[in-house]
Amino acid sequence: MKKRILLVLIMAVLVNGFALTASAASKPPTFVTVVMDGMKLWFPDAQAFIDENQRTLVPVRFVAEALGAKVGWEAESRSVPIQKDTQSIRLTIGSNIATVNDEEVAFDTQAVMQGGRTFVPLRFVSEILGVAVEWDSKTNTVFLTSTEQLNGKTDPWGRLIRTTNLPKNAADYPYILADVPNAMYEMVYPYHHEERYKVAATVAGQAEYSKQNKDIWMTRIKTFGSLWLNVDYRTIDDSWAQALFATKMQNSDGELRRIREYVSWVKENHIRIEGYLDPEPSMSFYDGFGSDHIRAHFRVRFVDYDKSERLLYDQWFPNDLRFEKGAWYEGYTDIQMSTNVGGDWGSTLKVSPTASLFSNYMFVKAAEKDE
Template identity: 65%
Template structure:
């Protein structure tokens, strides 16, 4: 059920980036760097250039006046950074929060997209997703998460999945599965059709845990990290003992000593889940990560599989796909208890490449 445009994203810590997904006409928008987010006033802000250009508009930048001109056909818009208003065909339009710059990108309130650019915008609180609609097509098919399903150019293992999404490349579908017990492992098409726990309500909970974990895990700053961060990471995981909290705290100390700063985000795909037969359910996810600062290229991430021989360049975005395990120590109706496994790793079963 859709609710207020300006819902609150999941947050386990006051320092946790409240990133949101943006889906336009059934296809998820993957921003190259700066992500849509919910600010401290619970207002959703989106990078205007990528949204506007996908809607066929041209976006400029006037540094002298700190304005952003946007043009599409007979629509002329002028945004001013730091102001909560814009000129639309010469008429002033007022919003409830200001346009800002962050990470070299201009962010505008979500209302701007609907009221100035003329799109229909909805907010889905359970999944922290913004849905932007610019057109309607009665013949298109969507999954339960509002994503467009495709039926052409299918991956070689399409039968492993309940459907194939238009905005997911075949490379992600065809990536090898993690090590598993062959007689007990199950692909997502089997999981969704035979196991009751695999329903949207449960899967939405799993995705929230994983997104919360990812937002903490891949966003680290030695200047601000503290025990609150450690406790928040620990809370996203299956807690069989307090031993892991001790290891997380050791990593916090190492972040401070090694002056580590990391930016990144993890985007799990709910239709791509694989049961390995040993008790873990792996969620295939897309990720981007940038190592901003460090003294030694060693153990930069809280991850026992962090590669010891691969050297990451500072300030460069890397992206890839990874399988993150979720598990539980509860039997019976285990759906609501599934959380991030203590063995979760970005590098256990993954692909990674330097972004150009």
């Protein structure tokens, strides 16, 4: 259930920097979904996340621009000017002084830079720019509302539904979201059993595919992705292996052994990866062979490595495919989910041991964007 956050003292919420590394491998970064007026904000690289103090930090440029503000970057002073109508904000990296409408305001913490992006607490920018904020703890979603009423119907997750410019296979889905491109819907389904296969529109009405269960699945996939796609040879350890293993359907300890072998390879091959998975709850389907699949948007970059082999813990990793070091790649993939429980299996669904980023997918090199 969404809980409205009433903000009064907005000038007391800037927080200390938090590096998105694997230094605490068993505690992956908790990435946050941001929905603005029913439309999900698709951040191009650095993602909104919850820090160790349980505050939500966002890359300020993309949120502020979605709110209609103009955002700049002054390299010499390392400051970020934000302007919307008569509202004026200036944040400076490493300083606890912000300027709001030409008045200096002191903070006990600072705006931070991470991965070339400036991060600030979501509540600070959103409240200054005049929008309401709601928080859904079940799905780690922040809802920003700048209008009194959304212009259109929304799905159970507060996303706007569109009825025009539909994908060719729109009938396969319970509805089509306004912020999801047709390419994601039209990506072909993986292999399936013709008689038992069920598309998203078919399973949507079944009890096991309830919002309650899907909320659990989405959280598990996000946690899996925040471990799976964030690897650093300098800090990875056995706690990472055990944490990744815990997100998956555990049929035997054999997979834990294989994950540990991958950890050793990460260290040997000097692998560094950054990325995330963002699953779509309305895009789940049954393959007819005992597994469900959930389509997800992903972004990943292979920061560094020696050999372009087994860069991910993924049995389908294409060793013959060359990734440009440091470049972001984005696309869509079907994440396989499974359970070893019969009957009321909904809440037990976890990431399958054979889940792959490259089993059924499409991706391109992402366009570069400046700060």
